[in-house]
Amino acid sequence: MSNGPGELTVKDVQHSYGTGKIKVPVLYDINVHIDNREFVALCGTSGSGKSTLLSLMAGLTRPDAGQIHINGEEISRYNENELCLFRRRCMGFVFQSFNLLPNLTALENVELPLIFAGESVKRRRQRAADMLAMVGLDGRTGHKPNELSGGQQQRVSIARALVNNPSIVLADEPTGNLDSVTEKEILQLMRQMNREHGTTFVIVTHDTEVANQSDRVIHLQDGRVVQKDTTMIHAT
Amino acid sequence: MKLLDSLRIVWRNLWRMKLRTILTSVGVMIGTAAIVAMISLSLGLRENAVKSLENFGNLTEMDVQPAYMSPDGQTPIPPEQMKKLNYQAVQELKQIEGIESVIPVKSLQGGAQIKLGRREGDIQLMGIDVHESRSSKSDEIEKGTYLTGSANEIVVTYEMPRMMRDVEKERREARKRNASGAGSDPMMQGGYPPYGMEGGGSDAATVDMVGKTATLVINRQFMVDNEPKFEKKEIRVRVVGQLAKSDGMSRFGGNMAFVPLEMINELNKWLNPEGMNQGFDPYGGMQPQQKRTRSRTEQEEVIFDSITVKVGSREQVEPTLERVQRIGFEIYSPARALKEINQFFFVVQLILGGIAAISLLVASIGIINTMIMSILERTREIGIMKVIGATVYNIRWLFLIESGFIGLIGGISGLGLAWGAVQLLNYVARSNPEFSNVLGGGGPGGPEGIQQLAVVPLWLAGFAVGFAFLIGILAGIFPAFRASRLSPLQAIRSE
Numbered sequence: 001m002s003n004g005p006g007e008l009t010v011k012d013v014q015h016s017y018g019t020g021k022i023k024v025p026v027l028y029d030i031n032v033h034i035d036n037r038e039f040v041a042l043c044g045t046s047g048s049g050k051s052t053l054l055s056l057m058a059g060l061t062r063p064d065a066g067q068i069h070i071n072g073e074e075i076s077r078y079n080e081n082e083l084c085l086f087r088r089r090c091m092g093f094v095f096q097s098f099n100l101l102p103n104l105t106a107l108e109n110v111e112l113p114l115i116f117a118g119e120s121v122k123r124r125r126q127r128a129a130d131m132l133a134m135v136g137l138d139g140r141t142g143h144k145p146n147e148l149s150g151g152q153q154q155r156v157s158i159a160r161a162l163v164n165n166p167s168i169v170l171a172d173e174p175t176g177n178l179d180s181v182t183e184k185e186i187l188q189l190m191r192q193m194n195r196e197h198g199t200t201f202v203i204v205t206h207d208t209e210v211a212n213q214s215d216r217v218i219h220l221q222d223g224r225v226v227q228k229d230t231t232m233i234h235a236t
Numbered sequence: 237m238k239l240l241d242s243l244r245i246v247w248r249n250l251w252r253m254k255l256r257t258i259l260t261s262v263g264v265m266i267g268t269a270a271i272v273a274m275i276s277l278s279l280g281l282r283e284n285a286v287k288s289l290e291n292f293g294n295l296t297e298m299d300v301q302p303a304y305m306s307p308d309g310q311t312p313i314p315p316e317q318m319k320k321l322n323y324q325a326v327q328e329l330k331q332i333e334g335i336e337s338v339i340p341v342k343s344l345q346g347g348a349q350i351k352l353g354r355r356e357g358d359i360q361l362m363g364i365d366v367h368e369s370r371s372s373k374s375d376e377i378e379k380g381t382y383l384t385g386s387a388n389e390i391v392v393t394y395e396m397p398r399m400m401r402d403v404e405k406e407r408r409e410a411r412k413r414n415a416s417g418a419g420s421d422p423m424m425q426g427g428y429p430p431y432g433m434e435g436g437g438s439d440a441a442t443v444d445m446v447g448k449t450a451t452l453v454i455n456r457q458f459m460v461d462n463e464p465k466f467e468k469k470e471i472r473v474r475v476v477g478q479l480a481k482s483d484g485m486s487r488f489g490g491n492m493a494f495v496p497l498e499m500i501n502e503l504n505k506w507l508n509p510e511g512m513n514q515g516f517d518p519y520g521g522m523q524p525q526q527k528r529t530r531s532r533t534e535q536e537e538v539i540f541d542s543i544t545v546k547v548g549s550r551e552q553v554e555p556t557l558e559r560v561q562r563i564g565f566e567i568y569s570p571a572r573a574l575k576e577i578n579q580f581f582f583v584v585q586l587i588l589g590g591i592a593a594i595s596l597l598v599a600s601i602g603i604i605n606t607m608i609m610s611i612l613e614r615t616r617e618i619g620i621m622k623v624i625g626a627t628v629y630n631i632r633w634l635f636l637i638e639s640g641f642i643g644l645i646g647g648i649s650g651l652g653l654a655w656g657a658v659q660l661l662n663y664v665a666r667s668n669p670e671f672s673n674v675l676g677g678g679g680p681g682g683p684e685g686i687q688q689l690a691v692v693p694l695w696l697a698g699f700a701v702g703f704a705f706l707i708g709i710l711a712g713i714f715p716a717f718r719a720s721r722l723s724p725l726q727a728i729r730s731e
C-alpha cells in the first residue's frame with residue numbers, strides 16, 4: 001500500500017488509552033483514505049475519538065495497531081525523532097486553542113518552524129511576513145498573542161501551519177473558540193489555502209457549517225467510522 | 237537549527253525568568269568564586285615562597301656535585317665509582333634534556349694579586365667556560381662587556397674596585413710609622429715611583445677598572461733541596477667588564493674575578509708542575525681528589541671546582557634535577573626546595589579545590605532543580621514546539637544550552653567576585669607589611685615585601701569559567717532528556 005504527496009491513508013488502526021490492565025479502547029479498526037488536495041471534515045459526537053484519530057495522523061502518538069501512511073511514508077513506524085522531522089517536512093497543525101507561544105510576536109511565532117528547520121534569518125523573516133500577509137495580518141506582525149483577537153490568533157496559527165509549505169494540514173476544531181462570524185472567515189481562509197496551495201486539509205469539527213464547506217465528511221461514532229447521509233446532519 | 241538561533245531562544249527563556257536564573261547562578265557563582273579565590277591564594281603564596289627562595293640565588297642555575305649516595309638515597313656510592321667534575325662530566329651533563337648550558341668553573345690553585353696603577357688587591361681567579369656561560373652571565377654585567385672569548389680578559393665583581401688598596405698611601409703611612417720608630421715592614425720591597433699628590437682619607441674613592449689594562453701577579457713556591465724557592469709571574473689582562481651588584485648572598489667572595497678557563501688551566505699547570513711538588517700542596521690536602529688524580533698517570537685531567545648547569549625555566553628545575561641524579565650527580569641548590577614547595581602547595585590546592593568543588597556540586601543540584609521546574613512550567617510550550625517541527629535533539633540542545641548558560645553566568649560572575657576579592661586582599665597585603673609577613677614574606681626579600689598575595693592567572697580564569705559552564709551542561713543532561721522525551725500530545729493537553 002502506497003500513496004502519493006498529500007494523500008493520507010489510515011489502515012486498520014486501533015487505539016486505546018491507559019497503560020497496564022486498565023486500557024480504555026478509543027478507536028476500533030479505523031480505515032480512512034484522504035486524497036491529495038481534499039478538504040475533509042472529521043465529525044462526531046464528543047468523545048467519539050476525533051482528536052485521538054487526528055493525533056495519530058499527526059504522529060503525536062502511535063497507534064496500538066494498524067498503519068498510517070502520509071505522502072507515501074508509513075509514519076506509524078517512525079520513532080519520536082523521525083516523527084518530529086516528518087512534521088517539520090510535510091505537516092502543519094492548527095489547534096483549537098491556537099497554542100501560540102505567548103512571549104513571541106506573531107511574526108516570531110510564524111518563524112519558529114523555519115528556525116527549527118535551520119532556515120536563514122533573512123529568508124525566514126520574508127517567508128513569515130508573506131504568510132502573515134496572506135492570512136490578512138500584515139499590520140500585526142509585531143504583536144504578541146495576547147494583543148490579538150481570537151480570530152487573529154487563529155490566523156497566525158494557520159500562517160504558522162503553512163509556513164513550511166506542508167502537503168497536509170491537520171486542524172483540531174480550529175473554529176471551536178471563535179464566534180460564528182470569525183468562524184466563517186477562518187473557514188474561508190482555510191479553503192482558500194486549500195485551493196491556492198493544493199494543501200490537503202483534515203479538520204475536526206462538530207460544526208455543521210464546517211462540514212457543509214468541506215469536500216467530504218468522515219463520521220466517527222464510538223471509535224468507529226460510520227457512513228452517514230449528509231442530509232441527516234442537516235436534519236439534526 | 238542554527239546555533240545563533242538557539243542561543244537567542246535560550247537567552248529569551250533565561251531573561252523571562254530573570255530572578256530564578258540569577259538565584260540559581262548565584263550558587264555557581266559562589267562555588268566558582270571559592271575555587272578561584274582559594275586556588276589563586278595558594279598560587280600566590282607559592283609564588284611568594286618561590287620568590288623568597290630566589291633570594292638565595294637564581295633558581296635556574298644549579299651547582300652540580302658528584303653524588304655520594306645512589307639516587308634511591310640508601311646505598312652509598314663507593315669512592316672509586318663516584319663521578320668527577322671533569323670534562324667528561326661536562327659532556328654528560330650537556331646531553332641531559334632541559335639543560336641549556338653547562339658552566340664549569342675552576343679556580344686558581346693559589347693566590348693572586350691584581351695591580352692597576354697605584355692600587356692593588358688580592359684576587360680570587362675563577363676560570364669559567366666563556367662560551368657556555370655567556371648567555372647567563374652577560375645579564376649580570378653592569379659595566380663593559382662579558383668575556384668575549386679572547387685570551388687575557390677579566391671580569392671583576394662589583395665590589396672589586398672598592399677592595400683595591402692604595403698601595404702608595406699605605407706605604408706612605410708605613411713610612412710615617414717607620415719614622416716614629418715602629419720598625420721595618422717586611423712587605424716593603426720598594427721599586428714604586430713615589431706619587432705625592434694623593435690626599436689622605438680617600439679610602440672610599442674607587443677606581444673605574446673597566447676598559448683598563450691590569451696586571452695579575454701570581455707567585456709560586458717550590459722546594460729545591462728542601463729550600464723554598466719563590467717565582468713570580470705577571471700577566472697583562474684587560475678588564476672588560478664589571479658584574480652588577482648581586483643582592484643575594486653571593487657564593488663567592490667580593491674579590492672574585494672571572495677569567496677564561498684556559499688561562500686558569502695554564503696557570504694551574506704552572507703553579508703545580510707535575511712531579512715538582514709531590515710533597516707540597518698549597519691547600520694542605522684540602523682537595524684529596526686532585527691529589528689522587530695527579531698521582532695517577534692521567535696528568536692532563538682537570539677537575540673543576542664546580543659545574544653550574546642552567547635550565548631554561550623554573551618548571552624544568554625538577555625534572556632536570558631528577559635526570560642529573562640518574563647519571564650519578566647531585567645538585568645542591570635552593571631549587572631543591574622547589575620540589576617540596578610545589579608538593580606542599582599541590583596538596584593545599586587539592587584540599588581547597590575539593591572544598592570549593594563541593595559547593596559547586598551543591599550549585600549543580602540547584603541547576604538541576606531549576607531546570608526541572610522550568611520543564612514543568614514549559615511542558616505545553618515544549619509540546620507545541622515538537623508539533624510545529626522541533627526535533628527531540630532540538631529540545632535537548634535548547635535545555636542543555638540553557639542550563640550551561642546558567643553555569644556560565646555563575647562562572648563569569650564568580651570569577652569577577654573572586655577577582656575583586658583577590659584585588660582587595662592584595663591591596664590589604666600591600667598596605668600592611670606586617671600582614672604580608674605573617675603570610676609568607678619572611679624570606680630575605682625583606683623590605684620589598686609582597687606585591688601580590690594572590691594571583692589569578694589567565695589559565696585559572698579560563699578554567700573556572702569553562703568548568704562552571706561544564707557543570708551547567710552536566711546538570712542539564714537529565715532535565716534535557718526529560719524535556720525531549722515529553723509526549724507532544726500529553727504536553728499540549730497539560731495546562
Ligand SMILES: Nc1ncnc2c1ncn2[C@@H]1O[C@H](COP(=O)(O)OP(=O)(O)OP(=O)(O)O)[C@@H](O)[C@H]1O
Nearest residue numbers: 017018024026044045046047048049050051052053
Ligand atoms: N489522555 C487520555 N487518557 C485517557 N483517556 C483519554 C485520553 N484522551 C482521550 N481519552 C478518552 O478517549 C475518548 C476520545 O477522546 P477524544 O479527545 O478523541 O474525543 P473527541 O472526539 O475529540 O471529543 P471532543 O469533541 O469533546 O473533543 C474519550 O472517551 C476520552 O475520555
Ligand SMILES: [Mg+2]
Nearest residue numbers: 050051052172
Ligand atoms: Mg477533541
